[in-house]
Amino acid sequence: MPATFRFALRDLPPEAESLRAEVRHFLAEQLGGARPVKRAKSWGGFDREFSRRVGARGWIGMTWPKQYGGHERSYLERYVVLEEMLAAGAPVSAHWVADRQSGPLLLRFGTEAQREQILPGIVRGELAFAIGMSEPDSGSDLASIRTRATKVDGGYLVNGTKVWTSNAHLSDYLIALFRTQVVPDKKHEGLTQFLVDLRNTKGITIRPIVDLAGKHHFNEVNFTDAFVPDDARVGNEGDGWKQVTAELGYERSGPERYLSSISLIRELVREVAARPDDRGAEAVGRMVASLATLRQMSTSVAGMLQAGENTYLEAAAVKDVGTTFEQSIPELTHALLDAEPTIASGSDLQQVLGYITQTAPSFSLRGGTREILRGIIARGLGLR
Amino acid sequence: MSELGSLLADTVGRLFGTLATKELIESSEKGAWPEKLWRALEEGGLTLPLVSEAAGGAGGTWLDAHVVVRAAGRHTAPVPLAETITAGWLLSRAGLEVPLGPLTLAPVRSGERLTLARRGGGFSLSGTATRVPWGRHAGHVVSVTELDGRATVALVAAGGARVTEDTNLALEPRDTLLFDAAPVVAAAPAPGVALDAIRLYGAMARAAQMAGALDSCLEQAVRYATERKQFGRPIGSFQVIQQNLAVLAGHVAASGIAAESAFRAADRGDARFEVAVAKIRAGEAAGVGAGIAHQAHGAIGFTYEHSLHFATRRLWSWRAEFGSESAWARELGHAVAARGADALWTDLTAR
Numbered sequence: 133m134p135a136t137f138r139f140a141l142r143d144l145p146p147e148a149e150s151l152r153a154e155v156r157h158f159l160a161e162q163l164g165g166a167r168p169v170k171r172a173k174s175w176g177g178f179d180r181e182f183s184r185r186v187g188a189r190g191w192i193g194m195t196w197p198k199q200y201g202g203h204e205r206s207y208l209e210r211y212v213v214l215e216e217m218l219a220a221g222a223p224v225s226a227h228w229v230a231d232r233q234s235g236p237l238l239l240r241f242g243t244e245a246q247r248e249q250i251l252p253g254i255v256r257g258e259l260a261f262a263i264g265m266s267e268p269d270s271g272s273d274l275a276s277i278r279t280r281a282t283k284v285d286g287g288y289l290v291n292g293t294k295v296w297t298s299n300a301h302l303s304d305y306l307i308a309l310f311r312t313q314v315v316p317d318k319k320h321e322g323l324t325q326f327l328v329d330l331r332n333t334k335g336i337t338i339r340p341i342v343d344l345a346g347k348h349h350f351n352e353v354n355f356t357d358a359f360v361p362d363d364a365r366v367g368n369e370g371d372g373w374k375q376v377t378a379e380l381g382y383e384r385s386g387p388e389r390y391l392s393s394i395s396l397i398r399e400l401v402r403e404v405a406a407r408p409d410d411r412g413a414e415a416v417g418r419m420v421a422s423l424a425t426l427r428q429m430s431t432s433v434a435g436m437l438q439a440g441e442n443t444y445l446e447a448a449a450v451k452d453v454g455t456t457f458e459q460s461i462p463e464l465t466h467a468l469l470d471a472e473p474t475i476a477s478g479s480d481l482q483q484v485l486g487y488i489t490q491t492a493p494s495f496s497l498r499g500g501t502r503e504i505l506r507g508i509i510a511r512g513l514g515l516r
Numbered sequence: 517m518s519e520l521g522s523l524l525a526d527t528v529g530r531l532f533g534t535l536a537t538k539e540l541i542e543s544s545e546k547g548a549w550p551e552k553l554w555r556a557l558e559e560g561g562l563t564l565p566l567v568s569e570a571a572g573g574a575g576g577t578w579l580d581a582h583v584v585v586r587a588a589g590r591h592t593a594p595v596p597l598a599e600t601i602t603a604g605w606l607l608s609r610a611g612l613e614v615p616l617g618p619l620t621l622a623p624v625r626s627g628e629r630l631t632l633a634r635r636g637g638g639f640s641l642s643g644t645a646t647r648v649p650w651g652r653h654a655g656h657v658v659s660v661t662e663l664d665g666r667a668t669v670a671l672v673a674a675g676g677a678r679v680t681e682d683t684n685l686a687l688e689p690r691d692t693l694l695f696d697a698a699p700v701v702a703a704a705p706a707p708g709v710a711l712d713a714i715r716l717y718g719a720m721a722r723a724a725q726m727a728g729a730l731d732s733c734l735e736q737a738v739r740y741a742t743e744r745k746q747f748g749r750p751i752g753s754f755q756v757i758q759q760n761l762a763v764l765a766g767h768v769a770a771s772g773i774a775a776e777s778a779f780r781a782a783d784r785g786d787a788r789f790e791v792a793v794a795k796i797r798a799g800e801a802a803g804v805g806a807g808i809a810h811q812a813h814g815a816i817g818f819t820y821e822h823s824l825h826f827a828t829r830r831l832w833s834w835r836a837e838f839g840s841e842s843a844w845a846r847e848l849g850h851a852v853a854a855r856g857a858d859a860l861w862t863d864l865t866a867r
Contacts, residue, residue, distance in 0.1 A: 136734075136765055139773045141780055152865065219861045394861070402857035410846050413853060417845030420852050421796035424789075424864055425774040432773065446769075453766040503755075509765050510758035513738050 136512050137446055141428065142435030148212045155216040158189060163220055169483040170221070172395035175388055176349060176491070177223025178302050180260070186217075186224075187257025192231045196239060201252035211434035215387040215427075219394055225299060230254040230261040233382040234307050238327070241367035241375050246327060250305070263383075264294040264308030264328070264353060265376065272504050274309075275319040275373060279355060281310035281326065287361040288312070288326070290335070293354045300351040301338050306330050309376055312369050323372030327364045334358065345490040377444070383499050385433050385447035390426040390454030392495050393461040396488045397423065399481040400465055415468055422457050426450065448500070448508040455495040455502065462489045520565075521580045527560045528584050532591035538823050544594035545687040549653050554595055554618060563597065566605040567614050573604065581605075582779035585721050586772075589728025589834075592826040594688065596620055596650035598721035603658035606713060610669035610706035617655030620674070621714045622648045622693055624838060630695060632661045632670050632703060639663075639700035641672050644692065647837070651691030652679050656701070660713050663703070667711045670703040684833035686826070708785075716791055718838035720782060723794035724775040726802050726834050729827040730768045733809035736824050737761055740813050757812060764808040767801035774798060781867070789867060792848040799841030802831035 162182060163171070170177075186192055194210040196202025217224050235254050238246050253259040270277045279292025290310060300306060306328040313322030330336065335358030340348040367375050397419060404412035429450045436443045465471065465485055472478065473486035496502040510516050517525070535553045544550055557563050565581040567573025574580070581601050588597045596618045603619035622645035623630055630643040641659060648657070654674045660667055676698030684690045710716060738761060741752030751757050771794075778794040781787035806828040810817050817824040835841060855863060 137769045139769050141773065141776050215865075398857045398860060401852060401860055404849070405853040405856055408850060408853040413847075413849030414842055414845040415849065416852050417792065417847065417849030418796055418800070418841070420848060420860070420864075421774070421793040421800075421841075421845065422770075424793045424867070425770050425777075425797045427864065428773045428777050429769065449766050449769050452762065453770055456766075503759065506759045506762035507755070509762035510752075513734075513758075513761060513765060515738065515741060515752040515758050515761065 136509075137449055138436075139429055139432045139446060140435065142208070142431050144208050144212060144431065145206065148206070148209045151209050152212050152216060154189075155191070155213050156220075159216060159220040159222055163222060166221070167483075168221075168395050168399055168480040169487055172221060172484045172487045173223070174218055174221040174392075174395075175224050175228065177221075178225045178260070178299055179223040180226045180257075182223050183227035183257035183260070185257070186227060187255060192227050192257050193235055193251065193255035196235060196251060196255065200239070200247050201255035203255075207434050207438035208431075211387065211431065215391070215430075218388055218391045221395055226260045226302070227254070227257045229263060229299075230259060230305075232386060233263070233379050234261040234305070236382050237307060237325070237366065237375065237379050240378065241325070241371070242327070243363065245363060246366070250327070259305060260299065260303040262297050262300040262303040262306045262330070264297055264300075264306045266294065266296045268293055268295055272501055274376070275323070277309060277311060277323070279308075279310050281312050281324060281360065283312070284359075287359055287364070290326075290355040290358045290360055293352060295341065295350075295352050297338075297351045297353045298349055300330065300353050301340065301348075303330055306353065307366070307379075309372050312372075320373045322370055323376070324369045325366040325372045325375050326360050327366050328358075328360055329364070333360065344493075380500060381442070381444045381447055384451045384505075385437060385443050387427070387430045389451040389499075390423070390430060390457055392455075392491070393458040393488050396461045396465065396481075396484045399484050400461070400468070403469055403481055412468055415464055419461070419464060426454050426457060429453070445508065445512040448505040448512075451499065452502060452505045452509065458495045459492045462492055517583070518577070518580055520574060520576045521583050524562060524565060524574070524576070524580055525583045525587070528562055528587040531556055531560055531562070532587060532593055536591040536593045538826075541592060541594050541826055550594055553593065557595065557597060558616065563600045564604045564614060565601060567608050571608065571614060573608070573614070578779040578782040579776070582724055582776055585724040586728040586731075586775070589725030589830070590731045592686075592729060592732065592830055596654060598725060599649050599654075599718075602714070602717045602721055603656075605717070606658050606660065606669050606706060606709065607671060609709050610704040612669060612671055612702045612704055615656050615671070615701075618650060618653055619656050619658055620648055620650050620654035621718060622651070622657050622659050624648060624714060624718060626712070626715055626839065626843070630659050630661050632659075632663045632668060632700070633697070635697070635699075639670060639703045640697040641670055641676075641695045641700050642697050644694050646692045647682070647684075647690045648693045649837075650689045651677070651693050652681055652689050657693065660706070660709065660711060662711055663705070666705040667709050667713065668703055669706045669709065671701045672698050673701060684837070686829040686833050688830070688833070715838050716788065717782070719795040719844065720775070720778045720787065720791045722834045722838050723771070723778060723791070723798040726798040726831055727768070727771040727775045729831050729834070730764075730771055730798075730801055730805045732827040733805050733824070733831075734761070734764050734768050736827070737764065737809045737812040740817075744814075751812075760808050761812060764805050767805045771798040771801040771805075789848070789851075792844045795839060795844045796841040796848065799835035799844075802835045806831045
């Protein structure tokens with residue numbers, strides 16, 4: 133059997149621990165009296181002012197080179213900032229897509245001009261990014277996308293539609309995967325990534341897609357003869373699949389893949405602690421055992437990123453185990469408590485339960501479905 | 517991994533690979549003692565990784581020992597290696613000499629107590645300990661009891677106990693030992709050792725052994741899924757099998773890092789939190805993992821002829837030994853509740 137996972141134990145370095153205290157202090161100031169249900173929204177929260185303040189503290193683009201405004205700190209320090217933000221339920225979405233994947237993508241595959249033009253703005257927390265991958269007929273089968281970028285003088289004309297594009301209506305840029313060439317029977321070829329300026333490109337229409345809870349965060353982004361200049365291409369024509377695979381490795385590797393229900397975990401512990409009995413204690417014990425184990429796995433992946441190792445397989449495993457755990461928390465709540473999930477009324481726990489219950493289905497869909505991830509793991513096992 | 521750790525990993529892997537064969541495990545299940553394997557382990561320096569070199573050990577850490585214990589689980593080696601390693605460590609902590617030969621621990625069940633009493637210039641031990649691992653084969657028994665209000669480690673020759681034989685599901689000896697004022701070879705207080713140290717470190721060892729046995733389940737299931745053909749193709753090419761084995765792989769990864777993390781914590785001092793986490797997480801993984809491995813194997817994996825059961829029967833027993841996952845979860849949950857909801861994250865990140 134091929135070696136599957138390498139989850140080496142990692143210690144966070146001392147400098148990461150002193151950073152943790154700074155981040156906690158900052159978050160206590162910023163979020164002070166935020167209600168648990170607001171904190172539960174965490175990476176659903178889009179707040180440009182907050183992101184600017186995070187940027188001012190030097191906590192965006194932490195691992196990037198100084199010449200692009202970065203701070204040349206370690207992935208483990210970045211990890212600490214991120215896990216503290218998520219554990220506290222900070223509204224990170226205006227900066228963290230760029231911090232997590234768009235910036236690293238440009239660093240690795242972008243042109244010098246793109247890096248100089250874009251990265252410093254991300255680092256300051258001023259540029260928000262959205263990701264344009266899925267299409268109406270292409271979800272898990274991402275390589276089947278059809279949105280065409282047709283070569284014209286000085287650039288490309290784009291026609292087609294992207295869907296589930298989170299925060300496209302609020303963002304400055306979209307990193308989009310388009311088809312620049314149709315290669316018969318080779319759908320992974322002919323794909324190319326682009327840096328699309330959402331504010332200054334004619335021919336782009338952004339329409340809301342409302343989720344089951346009535347909220348608007350994702351969108352349909354339509355391109356009709358939208359002109360994208362040559363210098364907006366990221367990487368070589370045809371290299372899109374390879375780049376997107378690397379990008380998804382970043383997207384799946386963080387602590388966000390097991391912390392989505394942390395607010396509910398906290399409220400559940402609060403309830404049990406108010407009237408501790410063996411039944412509640414056992415449930416909390418099992419829950420904390422999984423939480424602590426996932427944190428070790430996730431820290432291990434951060435250590436691999438720091439060592440420059442490929443985390444594609446391990447990240448898939450953390451996300452699969454992590455989202456299963458996140459989704460178990462509402463179940464556990466129902467097993468223990470007589471609490472109805474609510475929207476506006478009821479206790480903190482009820483409202484958090486209401487929010488998490490209605491968000492939980494997305495945990496194992498976004499960033500690669502559970503089935504796709506398990507397929508990746510099975511390939512790692514040598515089964516495909 | 518430390519230099520010693522890699523050395524131990526190489527040695528233990530080679531040794532178990534050659535000696536812990538299917539035939540050997542089967543003969544052990546019929547009651548035979550694998551003397552050759554045990555002697556090779558002792559000669560290879562694998563039985564006392566935590567004892568100082570001056571005292572005849574390898575002078576290593578718990579993390580070094582982890583490599584050996586996990587390998588013992590992975591190869592389902594029919595020897596009290598985890599027990600001897602733990603017993604050797606306890607004796608060292610008490611400044612006592614570590615005898616050669618297999619060691620075991622007693623009592624292992626919570627609620628059971630042995631009594632240490634002064635007799636002449638020395639001590640004697642009394643009481644009954646059930647489910648003692650490898651009791652009939654051990655040369656010596658190590659116990660932790662209270663004497664003058666202090667946790668005291670006592671070493672008794674196993675010959676001093678009356679043995680009633682029993683086994684666990686994997687047919688590993690789990691005997692009842694009755695001590696009736698049995699003479700104690702040596703006893704001394706062990707600073708920094710908790711009264712329930714046997715349960716604590718025993719649970720830690722079983723967690724690592726379970727992670728090892730789960731390695732074996734995954735390895736065997738993947739191999740079988742690639743070799744076994746139905747409907748004209750390897751069953752591993754079916755998505756439903758792939759998805760199930762991916763779930764198993766996730767449990768293997770989780771139990772592995774949880775167990776290793778407990779051993780690391782033991783090197784640093786108080787490992788109670790990490791041990792509870794590891795025993796709970798590995799116990800849960802044992803239930804799900806053994807189930808998936810059997811399902812993938814179909815009927816052949818349910819036969820005595822196939823080797824899968826060496827791992828799964830151990831998993832079914834080990835998850836209940838030194839405290840089940842529910843017992844540990846209650847303990848951990850009460851501790852978390854006592855600290856309160858707002859301390860959870862700060863406590864977790866402080867470990």
